[in-house]
Amino acid sequence: MRSLIDIKDLSVKELDELCKTACDIIKHPKKYENKCKGKKLAALFFEPSTRTRLSFTAAMMELGGNVIGFSGASSSSSAKGESVADTCKVVSNFADIIAIRHPKDGAALSAALVSNIPIINAGDGMHAHPTQTLADLLTIYREMGRFNNLTIGMCGDLKYGRTVHSLTHAMSRYKNIKLVLISPKELRMPNYVINDIIKKNHMPYKEVTSLEDNIKDLDILYMTRIQRERFFDPKQYERLKNSYVLTVDKLKKAKKNLRILHPLPRVNEISVKVDDDPRAAYFRQTLNGKYIRMALILKLLDIAKKNPKREPLFDQKKVRYDLKCTNVRCISSVNVEHEHKFVPTSKKGEYKCVYCEQAIKK
Amino acid sequence: MRSLIDIKDLSVKELDELCKTACDIIKHPKKYENKCKGKKLAALFFEPSTRTRLSFTAAMMELGGNVIGFSGASSSSSAKGESVADTCKVVSNFADIIAIRHPKDGAALSAALVSNIPIINAGDGMHAHPTQTLADLLTIYREMGRFNNLTIGMCGDLKYGRTVHSLTHAMSRYKNIKLVLISPKELRMPNYVINDIIKKNHMPYKEVTSLEDNIKDLDILYMTRIQRERFFDPKQYERLKNSYVLTVDKLKKAKKNLRILHPLPRVNEISVKVDDDPRAAYFRQTLNGKYIRMALILKLLDIAKKNPKREPLFDQKKVRYDLKCTNVRCISSVNVEHEHKFVPTSKKGEYKCVYCEQAIKK
């Protein structure tokens, strides 16, 4: 049995297979309409997220399965102090696979360590949201016909935008990917992404502040929202905000074959007038999200059927129990009895929390 | 493809057809139990409404279909600032038909303008709630066996009661309908309903304040709730409230064949002791609500199948973009980028907002 906690858990080969399955589902939906008959997905959403929850729900239903769950912590036993792990262990008795969304980093992993059924991470705090990245990848694959040889612009809040970090990681495994990182200085891509992913994989990149000046070079433009709260200086926000809004006007300079992606929901960072442009791929992206989740559910249920035993999520032999995670958003900070666990990273003397992956030197 | 935003969108012939389909479903439920197999209804309830949501849900399930959705704004992406139109456009990718409930007038229309699947308005603010009116009509049809030649009493809050306005409009298209409008002066039927619907269609009517004195004449008694908040003077409320409560005693003066309707939920405006009287039709009315929704879902899915293109919801050529809607409850007041759109009414120099239908002179 395997779970999906992070996009890194999937090999390039596995990503290809998932995309291929998704394309086959799109072509031959009838073939799949009873694949999950009699099976149940538990959608455990400890914080609201319409899009992701409805996408998983629709995915399971189109496979002929049923869905149970909740869509907010107040409707759940966690209000009574139950741990995420306990909730998932109980739900293991009611369903065949779990999609979990939780505000704490590492919540999905803490569930996967005790669950008797596969766990899909549907977003754990600031940590990871692998099925969004899967939707991004399938969209690139279907819109461009390839994963290699692409110039990808990432625009907006690159500092806090979890989705652009994951996408950067995922694309780092393909060939000839050029990155154009477009953001205000306050919100530039964090150093650990630049050093540990971009530079390490020798990806050509440039950091720029103008969307307008750089849009002409792009094959993919991945838009994200800039939140006012991210700025220390509100005047700075007012001065900058419009330069990161995609308008029909700015789009005039772009390639004919550009594709615009956005994880949605959008607020105003893409003008609604852009929606009718064939290059706007963000609504198709949500459709792709449904299909790739169908492929993922099928894959994980298939693995669980062949081998019901939990595959290890990290190397048990290398775990250190003497270090404490200091990340206040980490699930390990919540329960009294929660064991802190650290494993070595590739850097000498560095360890990371198995839940939230925050690293410390020792 | 067609949506249902307002009861006026349906012709008398279409209303008859819907009632006939509903009656056929009641007689031959087996015939319909797989009609929507593999289809999904999205019940997008931006504000709570158990009755309406469960009615739509049960309707879709009895057609063999599935239901996805949410039951409150806090569980939805709108909390993150997403527009109703965007939410519905995304959900178009997950479902085959949408039932939407929203606190803003015109929300359903704003969704229908961009959605790729049919939209059913399940209540948009103070504007319209056409499936309630459909339930009312089917109840009249099944209980009385006819739509013509009826004396209909409407009792309670006729000023703010959206359902009585819609029902008045719907009945104005039948023959020999007499109206008895029973309410305190503070809550009498608005002038625009009296002038634009009742008088315009030459419907005989009278406005009275006593339920007790007028109940004997009625074929239909449509009860609504009087809310304390509607009164400027609390003493006035205390003095009046009991006269608009239907009791076993008041019912003694009524016809044997009277039928009592109520959109529910009731608080205390009909004594629970009335429930066992065969003339009490309000619980059967909720059952009819389910059946007419089944008929409606079938009809709209059928139209969408035959013609996937959106039929225009108003005359695009006559739209003026230079007027601004001043209704604070209108959906056009919410989003920055929302285009204000006005179309001419039948009155010279008058235009109405396409969303909330509030008219202005120009």
Next chain:
Amino acid sequence: MRSLIDIKDLSVKELDELCKTACDIIKHPKKYENKCKGKKLAALFFEPSTRTRLSFTAAMMELGGNVIGFSGASSSSSAKGESVADTCKVVSNFADIIAIRHPKDGAALSAALVSNIPIINAGDGMHAHPTQTLADLLTIYREMGRFNNLTIGMCGDLKYGRTVHSLTHAMSRYKNIKLVLISPKELRMPNYVINDIIKKNHMPYKEVTSLEDNIKDLDILYMTRIQRERFFDPKQYERLKNSYVLTVDKLKKAKKNLRILHPLPRVNEISVKVDDDPRAAYFRQTLNGKYIRMALILKLLDIAKKNPKREPLFDQKKVRYDLKCTNVRCISSVNVEHEHKFVPTSKKGEYKCVYCEQAIKK
């Protein structure tokens, strides 16, 4: 037609049958997967309870049925002042059976008096939660192979713990059941349970304060949570709390064949390190909860099919309408029009409210 309001409503023979059906479902799930095809369960949860709601939902789905409902009062019409009885009467038109959870004592009974479909009490305030007791019983049956000849320890908050009261009642009907009541003095088993159930049925029992000293005698250990709020003196709580936490250490003194039960959710009263011990039966208990609910749904739908008329829930002829229930948590305190109804108990001159069962002398 019959409803299940209290575990006392079921005879020992009926309990045995339910357990047998549950075991047959476990053995032959395929045989049952379409038993409720085309049927709907309404899960009406006026207060949140993940475990119970998901258990009912999974149960109905594994019988091939559908589920509608809500999971909090704010999503329901009760926010608009509708009575529980009205809500259930309306929902009778949308579903085939109702599982209701409500914060008021007697809410389930008030629904069962007017509903046209069977009602299952899924917890009504402090009053009753019979399907939890059914899950407890099936767990004892499957883990121990018998209901007779057992020494049962009940540990923790025996004063407010609704589940231990119901289990005591249920076990009082079997042979040679010894009870060990383990609690701090502040939270000992109430006198009415000791007098009216334990002593009346001549069950051997002892009241003790130490879990550690008494664990060795037990066949069943039923753990419950001690809430800080229950103590007048916080120091007392601090002093006591650890002695009622089940640890690996305390477990060393227990029988090899002990079984540990807990209604869940747990907070910290059982160490997570105990989870891997084969004697820990509390997660299996939630699985049993699903199976016994499947059996119960089948039984009640079957009775309703054979006889659609409501069976009386108490002796109508003996009802007194002149007494008023003073229990502020009772459903009879909520609605203005609610009739107070009392029936005689077995004690002379004593009457109990039919809703909350609180007794008064007259």
